[in-house]
Every structure is written in structure tokens, then in C-alpha cells.
Amino acid sequence: MLRKKEDKFIVVFETTTNAMALEKHAKLAGSKGRLIPTPPSIRAGCGFAWCSPVDEEILIRQLIIDKNISTTDQVIFNI
Amino acid sequence: MIYFDNASTTYYKPDSVIKAVQDAMVGMGSAGRGVNSASLDSSRIVYACREEVASLFNFNNPDRVVFTANATQSLNIAINGLIDEKDHVITTVMEHNSVLRPLYKTGAKLTILPQDLSGGVDLKMLEAAILPNTKAVICTHVSNLTGEINDVVAIGEICKKHNLYFILDVAQSAGCMDINMEEIQASILCFTGHKGLLGPQGTGGLCVANGVHIKPLIVGGSGINTFDKNHPIQLPSALEAGTLNTHGIAGLLAGIKYIKNIGISKINEHEKQLVKRLADGIRSIPNVVIYGSQNSDSGSILAMNIVDVDSNELADILQHEYDICTRSGGHCAPLMHQSLNTINQGIVRFSFAYYNMTDEVDRVIEVIKYLANQAYIN
Numbered sequence: 001m002l003r004k005k006e007d008k009f010i011v012v013f014e015t016t017t018n019a020m021a022l023e024k025h026a027k028l029a030g031s032k033g034r035l036i037p038t039p040p041s042i043r044a045g046c047g048f049a050w051c052s053p054v055d056e057e058i059l060i061r062q063l064i065i066d067k068n069i070s071t072t073d074q075v076i077f078n079i
Numbered sequence: 080m081i082y083f084d085n086a087s088t089t090y091y092k093p094d095s096v097i098k099a100v101q102d103a104m105v106g107m108g109s110a111g112r113g114v115n116s117a118s119l120d121s122s123r124i125v126y127a128c129r130e131e132v133a134s135l136f137n138f139n140n141p142d143r144v145v146f147t148a149n150a151t152q153s154l155n156i157a158i159n160g161l162i163d164e165k166d167h168v169i170t171t172v173m174e175h176n177s178v179l180r181p182l183y184k185t186g187a188k189l190t191i192l193p194q195d196l197s198g199g200v201d202l203k204m205l206e207a208a209i210l211p212n213t214k215a216v217i218c219t220h221v222s223n224l225t226g227e228i229n230d231v232v233a234i235g236e237i238c239k240k241h242n243l244y245f246i247l248d249v250a251q252s253a254g255c256m257d258i259n260m261e262e263i264q265a266s267i268l269c270f271t272g273h274k275g276l277l278g279p280q281g282t283g284g285l286c287v288a289n290g291v292h293i294k295p296l297i298v299g300g301s302g303i304n305t306f307d308k309n310h311p312i313q314l315p316s317a318l319e320a321g322t323l324n325t326h327g328i329a330g331l332l333a334g335i336k337y338i339k340n341i342g343i344s345k346i347n348e349h350e351k352q353l354v355k356r357l358a359d360g361i362r363s364i365p366n367v368v369i370y371g372s373q374n375s376d377s378g379s380i381l382a383m384n385i386v387d388v389d390s391n392e393l394a395d396i397l398q399h400e401y402d403i404c405t406r407s408g409g410h411c412a413p414l415m416h417q418s419l420n421t422i423n424q425g426i427v428r429f430s431f432a433y434y435n436m437t438d439e440v441d442r443v444i445e446v447i448k449y450l451a452n453q454a455y456i457n
Contacts, residue, residue, distance in 0.1 A: 013303075014303075014311070014313040014316075015142070015303065015311065015313045015314070015315065015316045016110070016111035016122055016302055016303065016316065017126060017129065017141070017142050017315055017316070018142065019122075020122050020123060020125070020126035021126065021141070021142070023123075024123075024126065035114050035119060036114055037113070037114045043304075044305070044306050047302065047303035047304065048114060048122075048303075070142070070313065
């Protein structure tokens with residue numbers, strides 16, 4: 001283990017374009033989150049995931065709805 | 080040099096475009112391939128360009144803006160992904176080979192409509208040509224030879240009424256005139272980046288309306304779902320296998336911002352004035368033939384000949400003796416030349432951009448006057 005694990009709100013996407021859309025809107029909304037490589041235990045492969053502090057879960061979920069962003073997973077994950 | 084071959088490619092690119100490409104080449108990774116900062120910077124530029132393209136065409140879904148290398152590739156993707164030999168397709172004599180050759184290759188039955196007196200496709204003939212197995216209307220917005228325009232809003236209405244796909248080639252109109260995808264009700268817009276949008280060569284794309292599912296032409300690397308044997312089906316990834324031309328897309332983004340800053344209507348007005356100035360200046364010269372209906376709302380193109388002078392010879396004289404760049408020959412528009420009876424002679428095409436000036440047009444008028452008089456004497 002290289003980092004101390006903690007709970008994060010993770011969003012996984014269908015496409016890179018969806019990830020870029022959420023990043024743009026989340027940053028505009030003041031989110032402290034960032035894009036990370038998708039944790040393999042959520043989905044194997046080389047895609048992007050959005051990683052926010054858990055207290056941003058409601059904000060991010062609402063942005064996803066408001067901006068009509070496609071996702072495949074929205075989970076609290078210990079990472 | 081006077082450059083009047085902008086329908087082939089715009090020659091002068093804004094400094095902002097050149098700088099954007101240079102910056103991208105210096106400081107960007109591969110878009111959609113990893114989460115390192117270089118890759119993310121690249122992905123952000125690509126996403127910003129999708130948003131700008133969508134905004135330019137009043138298309139509300141940047142996720143369905145797909146980047147390609149040019150309009151030809153876009154049209155191949157659209158046509159091969161939707162049409163097969165069982166289908167009937169309606170198209171027009173105004174088409175470029177980038178529409179015609181992919182259509183011939185599908186083996187689909189084609190109805191090829193003539194122009195009417197307005198210069199666009201005859202709408203009554205279009206509706207009458209619809210068969211039970213008609214799948215799509217595929218046409219250009221603006222003829223790349225004469226600048227004549229199709230009434231794309233009316234064509235879109237007919238397609239909607241008969242539940243047909245409407246694939247529109249905007250290679251000659253994007254950046255030169257207002258294009259409203261929602262109003263046009265197009266299923267797919269196919270554009271290129273290096274003409275009116277002032278971007279680098281090797282850029283282009285499609286805007287794919289909701290509900291339109293195109294079978295991919297190529298599959299491969301997508302940056303996501305590595306362990307799935309199938310290519311992703313979601314747009315834009317479904318149609319963007321392989322590394323994108325992010326350096327070019329960065330330039331395209333700058334080009335679109337540049338023209339939006341000037342304003343499409345201002346660009347359109349300027350280019351129409353240049354066409355009118357040239358047409359008015361040479362129309363009455365003996366031996367000069369102008370092609371097309373020359374409507375007030377035609378595109379940024381004027382097609383002409385001097386009596387029976389070989390168009391390649393005239394273009395060569397213009398280039399080598401007067402430093403005026405035009406395009407002669409067939410212009411990849413075989414059916415238009417057949418329709419105009421210019422297959423053997425070809426046509427000399429002058430095509431304009433925002434950076435062209437009235438004194439350049441005046442110089443051309445002066446030269447054409449002289450050459451037409453020489454042809455008359457000879």
C-alpha cells in the first residue's frame with residue numbers, strides 16, 4: 001500500500017468525453033475532486049474516474065443529473 | 080500571391096491557430112489515454128473543441144461530436160455505417176466524390192436528382208423519388224463547384240416527414256454561413272476543419288443526432304474497456320478508434336473561436352460581396368462564361384471559363400503569369416461537370432475567404448478582361 005486509504009466518492013464513465021464534462025462542471029462548482037485512473041476493482045481497463053471527497057457526493061450526483069452526464073458507476077469506495 | 084482557392088483549403092491561418100498547434104505539440108499528451116497531466120490537458124482541449132463545434136452548429140450534444148481527419152472520412156463513416164445494398168438513397172448531381180464514391184461502394188440503389196432553376200435540388204422531385212426502401216437523403220449544403228445552395232431546411236422537413244436519415248455535407252459552408260443543426264433537422268452533419276473553419280488540414284468530424292446509430296468503420300484502441308473484445312458503442316468513442324489528432328484539434332478549436340469572434344454573418348457578408356464584385360466585373364466581358372445561378376445567397380465561390388479555353392491552361396496562366404491561385408479541372412464533382420457540359424474543358428473556380436480583399440478581386444477582373452480579349456483576338 002503506497003497511500004493511506006480513505007473513503008472517496010467515485011464516478012466511472014462510459015467515455016472519456018463524459019469524464020471531461022464532469023470535470024469541467026465539478027471544477028466550476030468548486031469541487032476538490034479530480035480525475036484518476038479507474039480503480040481496477042471497480043472496472044478493469046484504462047479509463048478515467050472522478051474522485052471526490054465523500055462530502056461532495058450530493059453535489060456531484062446532482063451535477064451528473066443536471067448536466068445529463070452518462071456514468072456506469074457512482075460509488076463510495078475505499079481508495 | 081492572390082489566393083482564391085479557399086474551397087480547397089484556406090491558406091492563411093490565424094496566428095492563434097498556429098500558436099495553438101505549436102503549444103499542443105510542445106505540451107500535450109494523448110487525449111483519452113491515461114490520467115497524467117499531459118494526457119488530461121490534451122483531453123480538455125478535445126472536449127473544449129467538441130463544445131465549440133456543437134455551439135457553432137447549434138447542436139446540443141457535444142458528446143456526439145466525433146472527430147475525424149476530414150469531411151471525406153466523416154462521410155465514409157456515415158455512409159458505410161448506415162447504408163447497405165438493400166437500401167435506396169437519394170442524392171444530387173451537386174455532390175463531391177466524397178459522397179458519390181462511398182455511395183457507389185455500398186451497392187445501394189441511388190436516385191440522383193438534378194438542380195432546379197434556383198441552383199438547389201428540386202424539392203418536388205426529391206419527395207417524388209422516395210421509395211418504400213429509401214433510407215436516406217445525402218447531399219451537400221453548398222456545391223463545391225458553383226457555390227449554389229441546397230434548401231437544407233426544406234430537405235430536412237421532407238426527411239422528417241418520411242422518417243429518412245438526412246446526412247449533410249457542410250464542407251463548403253462550415254465557417255462561411257450559419258448552420259443550425261436543430262433547424263435543419265439533420266441526422267448527421269459532416270464537416271472539415273481546414274476550410275472555412277480555418278483549422279489545420281487533417282481535422283474534421285461529424286455531429287450525430289440522438290437516436291442515430293452508426294456502425295463503426297474501424298475499431299481498436301479506445302482508452303477505455305481494454306478487456307472487452309468489442310469496441311465501445313458509446314459516442315464519440317465508438318467512431319474514434321485510435322489516437323486522435325489532438326494537435327490539429329487544438330488548432331481547430333482556435334480557428335472556430337477566431338471565426339466566432341468575427342461573426343459568421345460578417346464573414347458571410349464579406350465573402351458574398353467578393354463573389355458579387357467578381358461576377359459583376361466579368362459578367363459582361365465578351366467570351367466569359369459564368370456558371371451557376373448566382374443567387375444573392377450563393378456560397379463563396381465563382382465558377383467561370385473563357386469561351387472554350389482549357390480551364391487548366393487558364394489556371395496555369397493565372398498562376399504563373401499573374402500569381403493568382405485558383406482551381407481548375409474537375410473539382411471531384413463529376414456529375415456537376417456532366418450537368419454543365421464541362422467534362423472536357425473543366426472550369427476555373429475562384430473561392431473566397433474572409434481575408435481576401437476587394438483590390439485582389441479587382442486585379443483578377445483586370446486580368447480576366449485582358450485574357451478574354453486575347454482569346455477573342457486569337
